[in-house]
Amino acid sequence: xxxxxxxxxxxxxxxxxxxxxxxxxxxxxxxxxxxxxxxxxxxxxxxxxxxxxxxxxxxxxxxxxxxxxxxxxxxxxxxxxxxxxxxxxxxxxxxxxxxxxxxxxxxxxxxxxxxxxxxxxxxxxxxxxxxxxxxxxxxxxxxxxxxxxxxxxxxxxxxxxxxxxxxxxxxxxxxxxxxxxxxxxxxxxxxxxxxxxxxxxxxxxxxxxxxxxxxxxxxxxxxxxxxxxxxxxxxxxxxxxxxxxxxxxxxxxxxxxxxxxxxxxxxxxxxxxxxxxxxxxxxxxxxxxxxxxxxxxxxxxxxxxxxxxxxxxxxxxxxxxxxxxxxxxxxxxxxxxxxxxxxxxxxxxxxxx
Numbered sequence: 363x364x365x366x367x368x369x370x371x372x373x374x375x376x377x378x379x380x381x382x383x384x385x386x387x388x389x390x391x392x393x394x395x396x397x398x399x400x401x402x403x404x405x406x407x408x409x410x411x412x413x414x415x416x417x418x419x420x421x422x423x424x425x426x427x428x429x430x431x432x433x434x435x436x437x438x439x440x441x442x443x444x445x446x447x448x449x450x451x452x453x454x455x456x457x458x459x460x461x462x463x464x465x466x467x468x469x470x471x472x473x474x475x476x477x478x479x480x481x482x483x484x485x486x487x488x489x490x491x492x493x494x495x496x497x498x499x500x501x502x503x504x505x506x507x508x509x510x511x512x513x514x515x516x517x518x519x520x521x522x523x524x525x526x527x528x529x530x531x532x533x534x535x536x537x538x539x540x541x542x543x544x545x546x547x548x549x550x551x552x553x554x555x556x557x558x559x560x561x562x563x564x565x566x567x568x569x570x571x572x573x574x575x576x577x578x579x580x581x582x583x584x585x586x587x588x589x590x591x592x593x594x595x596x597x598x599x600x601x602x603x604x605x606x607x608x609x610x611x612x613x614x615x616x617x618x619x620x621x622x623x624x625x626x627x628x629x630x631x632x633x634x635x636x637x638x639x640x641x642x643x644x645x646x647x648x649x650x651x652x653x654x655x656x657x658x659x660x661x662x663x664x665x666x667x668x669x670x671x672x673x674x675x676x677x678x679x680x681x682x683x684x685x686x687x688x689x690x691x692x693x694x695x696x697x698x699x700x701x702x703x704x705x706x707x708x709x710x711x712x713x714x715x
Contacts, residue, residue, distance in 0.1 A: 390571065391474060395438070400467055402492035402526070403536045404439055407446045407460025410548045410608050410620065412600040417613040424614070427596045428459060430584050436576035438467055448550060450599040451587035452643040455633030456550035457557065459580070465519050465555045466562030466576055473515035473566055476500055477508065489522070493529030494670035494686070496522075501663050510655050512566060516559040517660040520650055521690040523555035524627045525668065528693065531700050533673040544615045547623035547700070549607050553633045556648045557583070587646060602636045618711065625701050627651070628694050666690040 408426030416424060428447025437444060446460035479485040480502050489496035498518065506514075531546040545551075561579040568575035590596055604610060607622045624634065631648040653660055670676055670686045677683060679699045680692070688696070 391438075391471075395471070396474065396478075399487070399489045400439060400464070400471055402490060402534075404464045404467060405444070405446055405460040406536060408448050408458050409545055409614065410448065410456070410550065410600075411604070411610060412597045414610055414619075415613040417615065420613070425593075425597070427593050427600070429591060429593050429596070430581070430589050431591070432593075433459060433580065436463060436466075436573050436580065438470065438573055440467075447593075448596060448600075449584065449589055450596040450636070451584060451589040451633075452635070452639050453633070453646045454557065454587035455553060455635050455645070456596075456599070457584070457587070457589075458548075458550050458554040461523070461551060461554040462558035462561065462580070463576070465523050465558030466565065468519040468522055469512075469516045469559050469562035470566055470572055472498075472518050473512050476502075476511045476515055480506075480508075480511065489666075492526065492668075493532060493534045493674055494668045496525070497667045497669075499665045499667070503663060505656060506663070512563055513653055513655070514660050514663050516563050517651065517653070518664055518666060518690075519559050519562070520556055520627075521666050521693065523559075524552070524693050524697075525666070525690075527551060527627075528696050528700065529674070531703075532675070541615050541617075543617045544619040547625055547697075548620060549603075549622060549624050549634050552624050552627050553631050553648065556631050556650045559650060560648065588643065599636050602638060606637075607634070617707070623701075623704065625697050627697060661690065664690075 409424065410426075412425055412427060413423040414425070416422065426447050428445055428449055430449065432445045432447075434441070434443040434445050440463070444459075444463065446458075446463065449457050449459060451457055475487055476485060479500075482502060485498075485500040485502060487498045487500075489498055500514065500518075527547050530542040533541060533543070535542045561576060561583060564579050565572050565575035568579075570578065590599065600608075605621070608620050609618070612618050628651050630652065631650065633645050635643065635645055655663070666689060668688050670688060674686070674688075676686050676688060679696055680688075
């Protein structure tokens with residue numbers, strides 16, 4: 363029975379591009395949406411864990427968990443009826459649906475702008491502030507097809523999601539005085555971001571309107587990844603890794619809330635499955651960052667620049683750097699620095715204990 367179910371799931375996974383991505387179609391944006399990039403925080407979702415406490419509110423339990431039946435229609439840039447949250451899937455681990463939707467929307471915004479400016483040799487666009495001023499340069503090489511431009515847009519969207527993880531580690535927060543370091547490189551973040559990019563790309567190629575295509579893509583993908591059905595099911599999965607991936611012994615926003623963080627942004631992304639699922643389900647790998655165009659990496663066609671603020675320790679990470687400007691090509695080195703910084707903090711904490 364299990365092998366038959368797995369076979370059906372694999373067939374469904376292979377059918378997703380056929381069901382969703384048949385004809386290329388640009389999503390419809392309002393004039394304001396065309397001009398203005400999405401905000402640094404589109405959907406305020408979701409902290410890992412279950413029944414988590416916040417400092418100063420010990421009797422209030424926080425849960426950011428949803429279920430497939432509760433998810434509303436996808437709305438570009440979000441809507442309160444979306445009912446986003448974290449859902450566990452047997453083949454994709456924990457999925458943060460808010461993160462997923464965010465990166466799909468970023469992919470759509472970037473693709474639209476790249477496509478609208480494809481006659482220009484070089485496109486420049488400002489992307490707002492997040493840990494500094496973000497700007498983007500895209501080179502419209504003559505060999506690029508619209509499908510290539512879509513791949514580039516998705517790659518940029520993923521880089522932006524990586525920068526969000528980095529910037530929150532360095533002190534950027536949505537709510538003033540409430541640090542978000544506790545959620546940086548959370549076990550589900552990078553995988554959910556990459557999955558959102560892929561679904562956004564599929565929705566853009568759909569004959570359906572973008573929002574309707576995303577709604578359908580999310581439904582099909584969650585089924586394919588073998589999602590659990592209820593909020594209680596995901597809670598049980600969270601509890602299965604409590605003490606291993608996260609702890610409720612410290613309240614939010616403690617930096618020690620996460621025990622394990624997922625740093626491998628620029629490798630094929632493997633979802634983290636709970637111990638009970640390992641060896642019983644085939645994890646769905648996502649290969650997003652190793653795509654090429656005629657043998658050239660996608661990063662040859664764009665540069666994401668950030669003129670960082672004082673919170674980002676550029677001089678510590680890159681002692682030879684004369685300015686506070688970084689690019690997407692610096693992200694792997696910055697992630698290594700964060701990983702080492704976490705290890706240093708854990709060693710100091712262990713020494714005190």
